Amino acid sequence: MKLILAALFACTSSAAFAFPVTVQSCNRSVTFDAAPTAAVSNDVNLTEMMLALGLTDRMVGYTGISGWKTLAPDLREGVAALPELSEKYPSREVLIGAGTDFYFAGWNYGMKVGGEVTPESLAAYNINVYELTESCSHIMPKSKISMEDMYIDLLNLGRIFGEEDRAQALVQGYRDDLATTLAGLTPLPAAPRVFVYDSGQDAPFTAGRYAMPTAIIEAAGGVNILDDIEKSWAEIAWEAVVERDPEVIMIVNYGDVTAEQKIAFLKDNPAFASISAVRNNRFVVLEYVEATPGPRNIAAVTKVAAALRGN
Incomplete structure (x- = not known):
């Protein structure tokens, strides 16, 4: 009986001391006295x-x-019971009106530098903010993107919501799946050059050093031709793409212009005829949710790895 009571006391004590927790969110340390109960994600x-x-x-x-x-x-099925509070970025009033106590967003993922919705502006209304790690490069110096950035966010969310064990198991599963994928890949003689084409015809919008596609490409065995751009996503000149001659082009599929239309634009434009990827018809399409930090990044590595090996 004493052992049972001791075990129960230990469990109760553990639960009682689970909070407060402090996590690092970009350049801020954020403390949570209790798990959020009215969260909004963007x-x-x-x-x-x-x-x-x-x-x-x-x-x-x-x-x-x-x-x-x-x-x-x-x-859509997963969030069927939840309302979409705003089709695009929410206003401060929308978040306050919903009774929000936690906002999971990022810079250019629901918040803009200098905008009305920021961690500082929401703090006055007791709304804590956790910022997507990939997006931190907009407001502070940051190391090059890696798969670890996505894992860090899941682990921090687990701590914030008192679900640390679940988060650790989830991340370990992703690590194991990725390791299994990488172990089964055919070695490449050299890292294929990859260009990420998000959008834009006059000037392409693409992924730089801090954007998730760079981590996906590197995990798959390639190299982003624009990983020297000290930004996450940026608009560049087409001349740089032609000059660096990508062997594979990653298309990010979302919005009004389809992946097929983006590929057709590249193939039909004489200015791009010399690009190896265009000449050899080597394209790989990632959905927006695969190309941005999140659970689908592991499957995205598998897809890109196959494309880099001509599969």
């Missing part, structure tokens, strides 16, 4: 992180998905 990939951790019962809604046409059918 964007499809951040919302999928919440779903992967089983946190929908702690949410009052989500924002920033249907306005960008990125809502996949399986995600």
